Amino acid sequence: MLSLLLPLTHAVTYTRWLHLLVGAIVPIVCAMVFPGLSSPSPGDWALIAALPVPVVLAVAMVPSVRRAEGLQARLMLFPGPHARVKGDEQPGVSAVPSASWSDRARTGVWLVLRVETGLAVALVTERLMALALSLTGAAAGDPGVADPWVRASGGSWVYVLLIPVLLLVLVTTAAGAGAVMAQVARRLLGPSVRERLSELEERTEQLLERNRIARELHDSLGHALTLAVVQAAAARTAADPQFTDRALEAIEERSRAALDDLERVLFALRETRQPASTRPDLGEAGRLLDSARSSGAQVDAEVTGTLEHLPGPVSREAYRILQEALTNVLRHAGPVHVGLRIVVEQARLRLEVRNPLAAAAPLAGTGSGSGSGSGLRGIRERATLLGGEARAEQDGNHWLLHVDLPLR
Structure with a gap:
């Protein structure tokens, strides 16, 4: 149980979470144009996830984008002096412009993964937060505060006990996704053979x-x-x-x-x-x-x-x-x-x-x-x-x- 609570004390957990949420901005902006965010269906969400791919691949062809992504990854995906994490290795992430088509291709794959993972984490964050608000309203006698997957009814105080569990699941999910993206960053944004x-x-x-x-x-x-x-x-x-x-x-x-x-x-x-x-x-x-x-x-x-x-x-x-x-x-x-x-x-x-x-x-x-x-x-x-x-x-x-x- 204690190991599940450790991510709550690491500042890097929240910087990684923010880094993932920033990646969701592009598909959400595209969705505001088409097909809209008014009660989207599963097919609409699939379209929302696919629309930004050509855009981010085109942006990845700009050499300076690799430097910008590398600097962001260094700052937000890896613990610095502010994070109470001991023994973490060096980021191993490059912060120089793309020098070859291989660098541009790896940058494009990274941007696509960042956008898609960010969108998934943003949806999970929104749904779990909505469920936590609904349980809070149900405990106070007003279950219609939010519209999550599962509606809560009644006014039982038991709902209050479920709220920390939801928040713990949310933070753990964000921490796991952030850790995975940090490893992917080392692969896709790491130094090329020429840089090494x-x-x-x-x-x-x-x-x-x-x-x-x-x-x-x-x-x-x-x-x-x-x-x-x-x-x-x-x-x-x-x-x-x-x-x-x-x-x-x-x-x-x-x-x-x-x-x-x-x-x-x-x-x-x-x-x-x-x-x-x-x-x-x-x-x-x-x-x-x-x-x-x-x-x-x-x-x-x-x-x-x-x-x-x-x-x-x-x-x-x-x-x-x-x-x-x-x-x-x-x-x-x-x-x-x-x-x-x-x-x-x-x-x-x-x-x-x-x-x-x-x-x-x-x-x-x-x-x-x-x-x-x-x-x-x-x-x-x-x-x-x-x-x-x-x-x-x-x-x-x-x-x-x-x-x-x-x-x-």
Whole structure:
């Protein structure tokens, strides 16, 4: 018995009921024109149900009708925050215009079902309400208040007890019809195959963007923190006021750059309309080399070709790859001699970073030859996304990173 009363406490029961009654407006308006609503016969009701079908099918051919029906279904057929229903799944109803004839056909079937079901629910609502009024009148001694299917006579108080039963049957019927229409809406107004593919592509793009942002944070903040650690340790060991001042200045500069990168990434995550700062490219590689040199590393750079005319995505990703490579050198080998070669060819960009292995390199995971660190994994991912490749291997007493990127 309690389960029968639960629909009475759900707001969505009444919004679905209203949604069904709204669908009955079209056939009732048509019936006012022909054949009329004055004592209609069963044949008249069959005609009233059939007359709106051509009209609603023609309306369904308008693309924006699908969006309107989807928005109405989302709002009225599915529980929102106002409904005390737990665990209800997402509506799964599309709210975009029809993009194909298949969408128009499904919209037409939906409109026909909505009109016919709405008319049936409206008739049941009217008859049960009329019967409830008749029973109320019969209990008060005036049974002719309404004209339902069954006339009540007499003035017995027993009729009063039947009124809640009728109302319960009415609400339960409306709740059941609304639940059925909600399931039908998911089928007929749900996203098409094209919409599902578009949504899947959008989610994939979002995941790729989040992965890119994660790599950006790892490279930028990891580089800044590594330089700060190396320079702070070197300044403490040197016990030279001038060297300490230079180290602190370099730490401040890299920390500010890392904060700028963090602010840009946070803007992207919040989807703010405020434009973010420009991402650095390979033309600004001098900053990375100066930072590494200020940490005590000896960097010999050899550049062949022009960096200014590199494609934007390649130049920006190459900057991050070089940043991560220098960070790995400082983190695992310390301030050692680093050889850097940048070669710009007609269709390729080649980066090569070489440094001697430190005694503690195997403990850091770089001297083992596996190249399985998170930094190297990020370098490989960046190169793969651009259609290139990255190799990291031990070459005698040196560690060699080679990156090959296509320019087209």
